[in-house]
Protein backbone atom coordinates (compact mmCIF):
# COMPACT_ATOMS: atom_id res chain seq x y z
CA UNK A 1 0.00 0.00 0.00
CA UNK A 2 1.08 3.60 -0.51
CA UNK A 3 0.74 5.86 2.54
CA UNK A 4 1.28 9.59 2.93
CA UNK A 5 2.69 10.53 6.35
CA UNK A 6 2.44 14.14 7.56
CA UNK A 7 4.51 15.02 10.63
CA UNK A 8 7.89 13.29 10.90
CA UNK A 9 8.79 13.90 14.56
CA UNK A 10 9.28 11.33 17.32
CA UNK A 11 6.11 9.40 16.47
CA UNK A 12 5.55 10.10 12.76
CA UNK A 13 9.03 8.89 11.89
CA UNK A 14 8.21 5.54 13.50
CA UNK A 15 5.07 5.28 11.34
CA UNK A 16 7.29 5.89 8.30
CA UNK A 17 9.99 3.39 9.29
CA UNK A 18 7.65 0.58 10.28
CA UNK A 19 5.63 0.99 7.05
CA UNK A 20 8.79 0.94 4.94
CA UNK A 21 10.04 -2.14 6.82
CA UNK A 22 6.73 -3.89 6.07
CA UNK A 23 7.13 -3.18 2.34
CA UNK A 24 4.72 -0.26 1.99
CA UNK A 25 5.59 2.84 -0.04
CA UNK A 26 5.67 6.08 1.95
CA UNK A 27 5.31 9.67 0.78
CA UNK A 28 6.44 11.95 3.60
CA UNK A 29 5.97 15.62 4.50
CA UNK A 30 6.91 17.80 7.47
CA UNK A 31 7.19 21.58 7.72
CA UNK A 32 10.77 20.93 8.88
CA UNK A 33 13.16 20.43 5.94
CA UNK A 34 15.64 18.36 7.98
CA UNK A 35 12.89 15.92 8.96
CA UNK A 36 11.96 15.58 5.27
CA UNK A 37 15.58 14.91 4.31
CA UNK A 38 15.95 12.26 7.05
CA UNK A 39 12.79 10.49 5.88
CA UNK A 40 14.11 10.50 2.29
CA UNK A 41 17.38 8.94 3.52
CA UNK A 42 15.31 6.21 5.16
CA UNK A 43 13.63 5.36 1.85
CA UNK A 44 10.48 7.49 1.79
CA UNK A 45 9.57 9.82 -1.07
CA UNK A 46 9.85 13.21 0.61
CA UNK A 47 7.77 16.07 -0.81
CA UNK A 48 7.95 19.82 -0.16
CA UNK A 49 4.26 20.60 0.37
CA UNK A 50 0.88 19.06 1.16
CA UNK A 51 -0.43 19.60 -2.41
CA UNK A 52 2.69 17.75 -3.65
CA UNK A 53 1.89 14.93 -1.24
CA UNK A 54 -1.67 14.67 -2.58
CA UNK A 55 -0.40 14.72 -6.19
CA UNK A 56 2.14 12.00 -5.48
CA UNK A 57 -0.49 9.74 -3.85
CA UNK A 58 -2.86 9.92 -6.84
CA UNK A 59 -6.24 8.08 -6.68
CA UNK A 60 -7.48 6.50 -3.42
CA UNK A 61 -5.05 8.44 -1.24
CA UNK A 62 -4.36 7.19 2.29
CA UNK A 63 -2.78 9.71 4.67
CA UNK A 64 -1.57 9.45 8.29
CA UNK A 65 -1.28 12.72 10.25
CA UNK A 66 1.16 12.67 13.19
CA UNK A 67 1.38 16.35 14.07
CA UNK A 68 0.80 18.08 17.44
CA UNK A 69 -2.87 18.06 18.49
CA UNK A 70 -5.00 21.18 18.00
CA UNK A 71 -4.46 23.83 15.31
CA UNK A 72 -1.74 21.93 13.37
CA UNK A 73 -4.26 19.16 12.60
CA UNK A 74 -6.83 21.62 11.21
CA UNK A 75 -4.11 23.54 9.35
CA UNK A 76 -2.92 20.35 7.66
CA UNK A 77 -6.49 19.22 6.85
CA UNK A 78 -7.48 22.64 5.45
CA UNK A 79 -4.60 22.52 3.01
CA UNK A 80 -4.65 18.82 2.22
CA UNK A 81 -8.29 17.76 1.95
CA UNK A 82 -9.23 19.95 -1.08
CA UNK A 83 -6.42 18.21 -2.97
CA UNK A 84 -7.59 14.67 -2.13
CA UNK A 85 -10.31 12.79 -4.04
CA UNK A 86 -13.64 11.50 -2.73
CA UNK A 87 -12.19 8.12 -1.77
CA UNK A 88 -9.49 9.47 0.50
CA UNK A 89 -8.88 8.06 3.97
CA UNK A 90 -7.16 10.25 6.58
CA UNK A 91 -5.90 8.90 9.91
CA UNK A 92 -5.14 11.29 12.79
CA UNK A 93 -2.73 9.35 15.01
CA UNK A 94 -2.02 12.21 17.44
CA UNK A 95 -3.56 13.01 20.81
CA UNK A 96 -6.52 15.03 19.50
CA UNK A 97 -9.54 15.76 21.68
CA UNK A 98 -12.31 13.32 20.72
CA UNK A 99 -14.78 16.17 20.09
CA UNK A 100 -12.35 17.74 17.61
CA UNK A 101 -12.25 14.37 15.89
CA UNK A 102 -16.03 14.03 15.61
CA UNK A 103 -16.17 17.61 14.28
CA UNK A 104 -13.45 16.89 11.70
CA UNK A 105 -15.13 13.65 10.64
CA UNK A 106 -18.28 15.71 9.85
CA UNK A 107 -16.53 18.74 8.42
CA UNK A 108 -13.95 17.25 6.06
CA UNK A 109 -14.97 15.38 2.95
CA UNK A 110 -12.84 12.28 3.56
CA UNK A 111 -13.21 9.04 5.50
CA UNK A 112 -11.73 10.12 8.81
CA UNK A 113 -10.16 7.70 11.30
CA UNK A 114 -9.25 9.01 14.76
CA UNK A 115 -6.49 6.81 16.07
CA UNK A 116 -5.24 6.85 19.65
CA UNK A 117 -1.61 5.81 19.63
CA UNK A 118 0.23 4.41 22.64
CA UNK A 119 3.76 3.09 23.05
CA UNK A 120 5.84 6.23 22.59
CA UNK A 121 9.20 6.22 20.86
CA UNK A 122 9.83 2.70 22.22
CA UNK A 123 7.20 1.68 19.65
CA UNK A 124 9.93 1.96 17.01
CA UNK A 125 11.07 -1.52 17.93
CA UNK A 126 7.92 -3.25 19.17
CA UNK A 127 5.12 -1.34 17.43
CA UNK A 128 2.31 0.72 18.90
CA UNK A 129 -1.07 0.00 20.44
CA UNK A 130 -3.67 1.66 18.18
CA UNK A 131 -7.25 2.54 19.18
CA UNK A 132 -9.19 3.46 16.05
CA UNK A 133 -12.54 5.22 15.62
CA UNK A 134 -14.44 5.90 12.39
CA UNK A 135 -16.03 4.09 9.44
CA UNK A 136 -15.53 0.33 9.49
CA UNK A 137 -14.74 0.09 5.75
CA UNK A 138 -11.94 2.62 6.11
CA UNK A 139 -10.50 0.80 9.13
CA UNK A 140 -10.57 -2.49 7.24
CA UNK A 141 -9.00 -0.93 4.17
CA UNK A 142 -6.06 0.25 6.27
CA UNK A 143 -5.49 -3.00 8.18
CA UNK A 144 -2.18 -3.70 6.35
CA UNK A 145 -0.89 -0.33 7.55
CA UNK A 146 -2.21 -0.79 11.10
CA UNK A 147 -0.60 -4.27 11.19
CA UNK A 148 2.73 -2.65 10.32
CA UNK A 149 2.53 0.32 12.70
CA UNK A 150 1.07 -1.63 15.65
CA UNK A 151 2.69 -4.57 17.43
CA UNK A 152 0.82 -6.73 14.91
CA UNK A 153 -2.84 -7.66 14.32
CA UNK A 154 -3.56 -7.83 18.07
CA UNK A 155 -2.12 -4.34 18.59
CA UNK A 156 -4.97 -2.47 16.90
CA UNK A 157 -8.75 -2.56 16.81
CA UNK A 158 -11.72 -0.44 15.83
CA UNK A 159 -13.24 0.96 18.99
CA UNK A 160 -16.43 2.30 17.35
CA UNK A 161 -17.66 5.37 15.42
CA UNK A 162 -15.94 8.72 14.94
CA UNK A 163 -14.30 10.03 18.11
CA UNK A 164 -14.17 6.69 19.92
CA UNK A 165 -10.50 6.05 19.18
CA UNK A 166 -9.39 9.34 20.72
CA UNK A 167 -11.91 8.90 23.55
CA UNK A 168 -10.32 5.58 24.52
CA UNK A 169 -6.84 7.11 24.24
CA UNK A 170 -7.89 10.03 26.48
CA UNK A 171 -8.94 7.57 29.19
CA UNK A 172 -5.73 5.57 28.63
CA UNK A 173 -3.74 8.69 29.44
CA UNK A 174 -5.80 9.34 32.58
CA UNK A 175 -4.90 5.82 33.71
CA UNK A 176 -1.27 6.52 32.79
CA UNK A 177 -1.25 9.60 35.09
CA UNK A 178 -2.70 7.64 38.02
CA UNK A 179 -0.30 4.71 37.58
CA UNK A 180 2.68 7.08 37.56
CA UNK A 181 1.33 8.77 40.68
CA UNK A 182 0.88 5.51 42.58
CA UNK A 183 4.34 4.17 41.65
CA UNK A 184 5.68 7.59 42.65
CA UNK A 185 3.98 7.46 46.05
CA UNK A 186 5.27 3.96 46.77
CA UNK A 187 8.83 4.86 45.84
CA UNK A 188 8.56 8.12 47.80
CA UNK A 189 7.75 6.18 50.96
CA UNK A 190 10.58 3.73 50.28
CA UNK A 191 12.95 6.66 49.67
CA UNK A 192 11.94 8.61 52.79
CA UNK A 193 11.23 5.56 54.97
CA UNK A 194 13.04 3.37 57.48
CA UNK A 195 15.58 1.60 55.28
CA UNK A 196 18.36 2.80 53.03
CA UNK A 197 17.13 1.10 49.87
CA UNK A 198 18.49 0.69 46.36
CA UNK A 199 15.35 1.62 44.43
CA UNK A 200 16.63 0.18 41.16
CA UNK A 201 16.94 -3.17 42.94
CA UNK A 202 13.42 -2.80 44.36
CA UNK A 203 11.98 -1.99 40.92
CA UNK A 204 13.92 -4.84 39.28
CA UNK A 205 12.69 -7.31 41.90
CA UNK A 206 9.10 -6.12 41.49
CA UNK A 207 9.41 -6.38 37.70
CA UNK A 208 10.30 -10.05 38.03
CA UNK A 209 7.11 -11.80 38.98
CA UNK A 210 5.47 -9.26 41.29
CA UNK A 211 1.76 -8.47 41.01
CA UNK A 212 2.56 -4.83 40.19
CA UNK A 213 5.07 -5.45 37.37
CA UNK A 214 4.47 -3.33 34.25
CA UNK A 215 6.20 -1.31 31.52
CA UNK A 216 5.90 1.86 33.61
CA UNK A 217 7.63 -0.01 36.43
CA UNK A 218 10.38 -1.06 34.00
CA UNK A 219 10.75 2.65 33.21
CA UNK A 220 11.00 3.35 36.98
CA UNK A 221 13.82 0.79 37.10
CA UNK A 222 15.53 2.51 34.15
CA UNK A 223 15.09 5.93 35.82
CA UNK A 224 16.74 4.77 39.07
CA UNK A 225 19.54 3.06 37.11
CA UNK A 226 20.27 6.22 35.10
CA UNK A 227 19.60 8.91 37.74
CA UNK A 228 20.38 7.07 41.00
CA UNK A 229 18.07 6.07 43.87
CA UNK A 230 17.60 9.74 44.82
CA UNK A 231 16.77 10.73 41.19
CA UNK A 232 19.74 13.14 41.15
CA UNK A 233 18.85 16.55 39.76
CA UNK A 234 15.42 15.56 38.39
CA UNK A 235 13.11 18.40 39.43
CA UNK A 236 9.66 18.35 41.02
CA UNK A 237 8.03 19.75 37.90
CA UNK A 238 5.68 17.60 35.83
CA UNK A 239 4.75 19.05 32.44
CA UNK A 240 1.90 18.03 30.12
CA UNK A 241 -1.60 17.48 31.42
CA UNK A 242 -4.02 18.13 28.58
CA UNK A 243 -5.28 14.58 28.07
CA UNK A 244 -5.65 14.04 31.83
CA UNK A 245 -7.59 17.29 32.10
CA UNK A 246 -9.98 16.10 29.37
CA UNK A 247 -10.43 12.78 31.19
CA UNK A 248 -11.41 14.59 34.39
CA UNK A 249 -13.71 16.98 32.51
CA UNK A 250 -15.46 14.02 30.90
CA UNK A 251 -15.80 12.27 34.28
CA UNK A 252 -17.62 15.34 35.62
CA UNK A 253 -19.91 15.45 32.62
CA UNK A 254 -20.70 11.72 32.91
CA UNK A 255 -20.92 11.88 36.74
CA UNK A 256 -18.37 9.06 37.00
CA UNK A 257 -16.05 9.81 39.93
CA UNK A 258 -12.34 9.42 39.13
CA UNK A 259 -10.62 10.59 42.31
CA UNK A 260 -7.27 8.92 41.60
CA UNK A 261 -6.90 10.39 38.13
CA UNK A 262 -7.99 13.81 39.42
CA UNK A 263 -5.45 13.57 42.25
CA UNK A 264 -2.65 12.64 39.84
CA UNK A 265 -3.55 15.61 37.65
CA UNK A 266 -3.65 17.92 40.68
CA UNK A 267 -0.18 16.75 41.70
CA UNK A 268 1.09 17.91 38.30
CA UNK A 269 -0.47 21.33 38.74
CA UNK A 270 0.91 21.48 42.29
CA UNK A 271 4.40 20.65 41.02
CA UNK A 272 4.30 23.69 38.77
CA UNK A 273 3.03 25.98 41.53
CA UNK A 274 5.82 25.07 43.97
CA UNK A 275 8.50 26.38 41.60
CA UNK A 276 11.50 25.36 43.72
CA UNK A 277 12.36 22.16 41.81
CA UNK A 278 12.79 20.29 45.13
CA UNK A 279 9.57 19.00 46.62
CA UNK A 280 7.91 15.63 46.23
CA UNK A 281 9.82 12.52 45.15
CA UNK A 282 6.65 11.11 43.58
CA UNK A 283 6.38 14.09 41.23
CA UNK A 284 10.09 13.95 40.38
CA UNK A 285 9.60 10.32 39.33
CA UNK A 286 6.57 11.26 37.19
CA UNK A 287 8.68 13.96 35.52
CA UNK A 288 11.39 11.40 34.69
CA UNK A 289 8.88 8.74 33.55
CA UNK A 290 7.46 11.12 30.92
CA UNK A 291 10.93 11.02 29.34
CA UNK A 292 10.94 7.23 29.63
CA UNK A 293 7.75 6.64 27.67
CA UNK A 294 7.44 9.76 25.55
CA UNK A 295 10.93 11.34 25.29
CA UNK A 296 9.42 14.50 26.78
CA UNK A 297 12.05 16.91 28.18
CA UNK A 298 13.07 16.26 31.82
CA UNK A 299 12.88 19.38 34.02
CA UNK A 300 16.14 19.52 36.04
CA UNK A 301 16.98 21.41 39.22
CA UNK A 302 18.83 24.69 38.58
Ligand SMILES: NC(=O)C1=CN([C@@H]2O[C@H](COP(=O)(O)OP(=O)(O)OC[C@H]3O[C@@H](n4cnc5c(N)ncnc54)[C@H](O)[C@@H]3O)[C@@H](O)[C@H]2O)C=CC1
Nearest residue numbers: 007008009010011030031066067068069072094095120294
Ligand atom coordinates in the same frame (compact mmCIF):
# COMPACT_ATOMS: atom_id res chain seq x y z
N1 LIG B 1 5.66 11.37 22.13
C1 LIG B 1 4.81 10.45 22.53
O1 LIG B 1 5.12 9.58 23.37
C2 LIG B 1 3.42 10.37 21.99
C3 LIG B 1 2.88 11.38 21.21
N2 LIG B 1 1.60 11.27 20.74
C4 LIG B 1 0.99 12.31 19.93
O2 LIG B 1 1.48 12.20 18.59
C5 LIG B 1 1.52 13.50 17.98
C6 LIG B 1 2.94 13.78 17.52
O3 LIG B 1 3.79 13.70 18.67
P1 LIG B 1 5.39 13.67 18.55
O4 LIG B 1 5.82 12.93 17.35
O5 LIG B 1 5.87 13.26 19.88
O6 LIG B 1 5.69 15.23 18.32
P2 LIG B 1 7.00 15.90 17.70
O7 LIG B 1 7.00 17.29 18.18
O8 LIG B 1 8.19 15.03 17.95
O9 LIG B 1 6.72 15.88 16.12
C7 LIG B 1 5.71 16.64 15.50
C8 LIG B 1 6.15 16.90 14.05
O10 LIG B 1 5.09 17.52 13.36
C9 LIG B 1 5.63 18.53 12.52
N3 LIG B 1 4.54 19.46 12.18
C10 LIG B 1 3.92 20.36 12.98
N4 LIG B 1 2.94 20.99 12.31
C11 LIG B 1 2.93 20.46 11.06
C12 LIG B 1 2.14 20.68 9.88
N5 LIG B 1 1.12 21.58 9.87
N6 LIG B 1 2.43 19.97 8.77
C13 LIG B 1 3.43 19.07 8.76
N7 LIG B 1 4.22 18.81 9.83
C14 LIG B 1 3.96 19.50 10.96
C15 LIG B 1 6.75 19.13 13.34
O11 LIG B 1 7.69 19.82 12.52
C16 LIG B 1 7.34 17.86 13.98
O12 LIG B 1 8.36 17.28 13.17
C17 LIG B 1 1.01 14.48 19.06
O13 LIG B 1 -0.37 14.66 18.90
C18 LIG B 1 1.30 13.74 20.35
O14 LIG B 1 0.49 14.17 21.42
C19 LIG B 1 0.83 10.15 20.99
C20 LIG B 1 1.32 9.14 21.74
C21 LIG B 1 2.64 9.16 22.32
Ligand SMILES: O=C(CO)[C@H](O)[C@H](O)COP(=O)(O)O
Nearest residue numbers: 095118240241242243290294
Ligand atom coordinates in the same frame (compact mmCIF):
# COMPACT_ATOMS: atom_id res chain seq x y z
O1 LIG C 1 0.11 10.11 24.91
C1 LIG C 1 1.21 10.03 25.40
C2 LIG C 1 1.66 8.80 26.07
O2 LIG C 1 0.66 7.84 26.12
C3 LIG C 1 2.10 11.21 25.30
O3 LIG C 1 3.40 10.93 25.74
C4 LIG C 1 1.48 12.37 26.02
O4 LIG C 1 2.25 13.52 25.80
C5 LIG C 1 1.35 12.06 27.53
O5 LIG C 1 0.55 13.02 28.16
P1 LIG C 1 1.17 14.24 29.00
O6 LIG C 1 2.03 15.03 28.00
O7 LIG C 1 0.01 15.00 29.50
O8 LIG C 1 2.02 13.63 30.09
